[in-house]
Amino acid sequence: xxxxxxxxxxxxxxxxxxxxxxxxxxxxxxxxxxxxxxxxxxxxxxxxxxxxxxxxxxxxxxxxxxxxxxxxxxxxxxxxxxxxxxxxxxxxxxxxxxxxxxxxxxxxxxxxxxxxxxxxxxxxxxxxxx
Numbered sequence: 001x002x003x004x005x006x007x008x009x010x011x012x013x014x015x016x017x018x019x020x021x022x023x024x025x026x027x028x029x030x031x032x033x034x035x036x037x038x039x040x041x042x043x044x045x046x047x048x049x050x051x052x053x054x055x056x057x058x059x060x061x062x063x064x065x066x067x068x069x070x071x072x073x074x075x076x077x078x079x080x081x082x083x084x085x086x087x088x089x090x091x092x093x094x095x096x097x098x099x100x101x102x103x104x105x106x107x108x109x110x111x112x113x114x115x116x117x118x119x120x121x122x123x124x125x126x127x128x129x130x
Contacts, residue, residue: 022081029078036071059118060125068118076111080104 043064047054058064080103087099 022085026078026081029074029081032070032074033078036067036074039067040071056121056125058125059121060123062122065118065122069115072111072114072118076107076114080107 043058044050047058059068083103084100087096087103091099
């Protein structure tokens with residue numbers, strides 16, 4: 001049996017002072033996801049057609065490309081925050097670090113692919129219309 005008082009055993013095992021920061025980031029990204037997804041749906045609904053040429057021309061505008069980039073960043077960051085909580089709560093200590101590293105690689109990789117695709121469409125559409 002361990003020696004020491006109850007307070008001595010508990011000291012240092014409290015909050016890591018990170019929960020509030022994480023909680024706020026989840027709420028802020030949820031709000032930005034809502035606003036940006038509403039913008040995205042409304043913007044697509046207002047397009048005359050949803051073919052490749054129309055959407056590419058639409059993304060050629062900075063008024064479409066910049067919010068789309070913000071949407072991708074916000075969605076992938078929110079995704080990462082949510083899965084981090086799932087991993088921390090439900091994985092074993094032995095696999096937690098590996099899963100967190102894989103989550104970070106996956107999130108950064110998929111986000112980079114999405115951002116690259118948006119930028120490629122935006123700059124290609126801008127070059128064609130010029």
